[in-house]
Amino acid sequence: MSIRVEGITKHFGQFAALSDVTLDFDKGKLVALLGPSGCGKTTLLRIIAGLETADHGRVLFDEEDATERHVRERQVGFVFQHYALFRHMSVFENVAFGLRVKPRKERPGEAEIRRRVMKLLDLVQLAWVADRSPLQLSGGQRQRIALARALAVEPQVLLLDEPFGALDAKVRKELRSWLRQLHDELHVTSIFVTHDQEEALELADEVVLMNRGRIEQIGSPTEVYTAPASAFVYGFLGSSNQLFGEVKDGYLDTLGARVALPTRETVPQRAAAFVRPHDLHIERGEGHGVPATVRRILTLGALARIELSAVQDSRAFEVELPLRDLSALALTQGETVRLVPTAMRLFPIEEAASP
Amino acid sequence: MAGTVSRMNKGESSFQARSATRDPFWMRATILTLGLGFFAIFLLLPLVVVFAEAFRKGFETYWAALVDPDAQSAIRLTLIAAAIAVPMNLVFGVSAAWAIAKYNFPGKAFLTTLIDLPFSVSPVIAGLIYVLVFGAQGWFGSWLSDHDIKVIFAVPGIVLATVFVTFPFVARELIPLMEAQGSDEEEAAIVLGASGWQTFWRVTLPNIKWGLLYGVILCNARAMGEFGAVSVVSGHIRGQTNTMPLHVEILYNEYQFAAAFAVASLLALLALVTIAVKSLVEGLASRTSTREGGR
Numbered sequence: 001m002s003i004r005v006e007g008i009t010k011h012f013g014q015f016a017a018l019s020d021v022t023l024d025f026d027k028g029k030l031v032a033l034l035g036p037s038g039c040g041k042t043t044l045l046r047i048i049a050g051l052e053t054a055d056h057g058r059v060l061f062d063e064e065d066a067t068e069r070h071v072r073e074r075q076v077g078f079v080f081q082h083y084a085l086f087r088h089m090s091v092f093e094n095v096a097f098g099l100r101v102k103p104r105k106e107r108p109g110e111a112e113i114r115r116r117v118m119k120l121l122d123l124v125q126l127a128w129v130a131d132r133s134p135l136q137l138s139g140g141q142r143q144r145i146a147l148a149r150a151l152a153v154e155p156q157v158l159l160l161d162e163p164f165g166a167l168d169a170k171v172r173k174e175l176r177s178w179l180r181q182l183h184d185e186l187h188v189t190s191i192f193v194t195h196d197q198e199e200a201l202e203l204a205d206e207v208v209l210m211n212r213g214r215i216e217q218i219g220s221p222t223e224v225y226t227a228p229a230s231a232f233v234y235g236f237l238g239s240s241n242q243l244f245g246e247v248k249d250g251y252l253d254t255l256g257a258r259v260a261l262p263t264r265e266t267v268p269q270r271a272a273a274f275v276r277p278h279d280l281h282i283e284r285g286e287g288h289g290v291p292a293t294v295r296r297i298l299t300l301g302a303l304a305r306i307e308l309s310a311v312q313d314s315r316a317f318e319v320e321l322p323l324r325d326l327s328a329l330a331l332t333q334g335e336t337v338r339l340v341p342t343a344m345r346l347f348p349i350e351e352a353a354s355p
Numbered sequence: 356m357a358g359t360v361s362r363m364n365k366g367e368s369s370f371q372a373r374s375a376t377r378d379p380f381w382m383r384a385t386i387l388t389l390g391l392g393f394f395a396i397f398l399l400l401p402l403v404v405v406f407a408e409a410f411r412k413g414f415e416t417y418w419a420a421l422v423d424p425d426a427q428s429a430i431r432l433t434l435i436a437a438a439i440a441v442p443m444n445l446v447f448g449v450s451a452a453w454a455i456a457k458y459n460f461p462g463k464a465f466l467t468t469l470i471d472l473p474f475s476v477s478p479v480i481a482g483l484i485y486v487l488v489f490g491a492q493g494w495f496g497s498w499l500s501d502h503d504i505k506v507i508f509a510v511p512g513i514v515l516a517t518v519f520v521t522f523p524f525v526a527r528e529l530i531p532l533m534e535a536q537g538s539d540e541e542e543a544a545i546v547l548g549a550s551g552w553q554t555f556w557r558v559t560l561p562n563i564k565w566g567l568l569y570g571v572i573l574c575n576a577r578a579m580g581e582f583g584a585v586s587v588v589s590g591h592i593r594g595q596t597n598t599m600p601l602h603v604e605i606l607y608n609e610y611q612f613a614a615a616f617a618v619a620s621l622l623a624l625l626a627l628v629t630i631a632v633k634s635l636v637e638g639l640a641s642r643t644s645t646r647e648g649g650r
Contacts, residue, residue: 019607022549051546072549078546080539080542082539084543085540088562088564101557102548149543
């Protein structure tokens, strides 16, 4: 089923959670709603589910207006961040719940319920815990049961609210690839909310970046990462160094130094330059670049991370380089070097993230 | 009671395993003596006295006091008042707790405070309120007497006063429980297609059943034991508007000590049964939750 939200606005008191959001979700896609906490992503998901009502705007399922449709009739599967499993029921009964509460004439017989529940438990690879209480399961297992329970009613749409938010890093990674596989098998239109950029980029067909109740960018994971549409998107996807200053004759004047612009972009006078840590080079001797002092040298696996601070106002910078290059450089702590960006993105200063 | 003590012992032994938290002997001895001494003098002794006094003139007198028609009527009235007040407060309490814990609405804080009113107001005042509203000189007095309805100095007044005094027990017990549980499970149920009614019976009620039972037990104990508010509205008409606590007072004022204590022993027995059931419920509830993983 395809979903369209149109001009959705939602206020909580004075706080605007969503302002005029219009979005299309294609059939069978796995879409991530990505953004910092408080950006309205969960509210949007809950409005699609019908758990929250928008102040203005419409929700369309397969081009049919579903704004007034009750949650119960929307045929959505919803997976909660904290699982929301029924704690007094066994795992089996949890999954069977959606079938048991159906009106009498639609309700499948006991044998049919048993067959369908066991099939779903097989799908999430947890048939062996059918008789246990959900409270005896680990977080990852609980979330898989929650997913099985949501799928039991054969939903047209699967909505997942920070599905891996409460899990530890290792389990999160496992579940991520498992969910991707599951989606490729079932092809149910799925939307998941996350604040973890890595999760969104790794899992989704399409990423919707949200900030302060608005959509910043929509695109494939590669698109949003390589061609961020705004300073916010650039800053949110991966770490970045920021330089604020005046653009003049192919140079950026910043922190009492001149930095050559790698590309001949036409940019406004005052701009913020965003540089990824691996695009910032450390050089010695005379030349352009920001003078900075080496504060800390960290080695993490094959990469080294250098933390520096600008000589002028001790603004923090981060440089990443292969371990091999680090030993060639032979940096010492407290040494003053030049930071030269090899690639950067310029954004007009008004829309840049707070300096 | 036994449950509490044994649990304390268990806690104590694990506590003492750590030498850093071990107190000197004299300190432990003082605290134990103080605690147990206080318990014995102020709680245990009165209870013993009630039963000792009740049986002082032998079992015959005891029995005679209980089968006395006035006593019988008092027992019946107490049971009727509790039988009406407890179910009413069960329904009110669950709805109030549900409204407060699961919804946001203007005046929520006010309602929460209002629920505590019966706890903070003196029972005598609670009784007086009803006299002022429903009494012969009260607001609705003339209307009620025109329609030949008697509230004050009659059974309805007693029931009303009991309902008022026992109102907070169920709600107070459930609000923190329901707030802690949140409404995630209810939302999950509704998304899965359950109706409001199905959600209540299949999800909400099973989650609050122990807290609810506990609230009902306390509510019942208070409903049967209430004196102040009921005393004001009852009029003390023997054989008609006397509840057990009122009957005890009358007997006592008439120097029928043995009879007074006999009826009092029934009330005390009720208290003991309540405590026993309460600790049984607590035990069952905690066992269920440990079996389910201790949450």
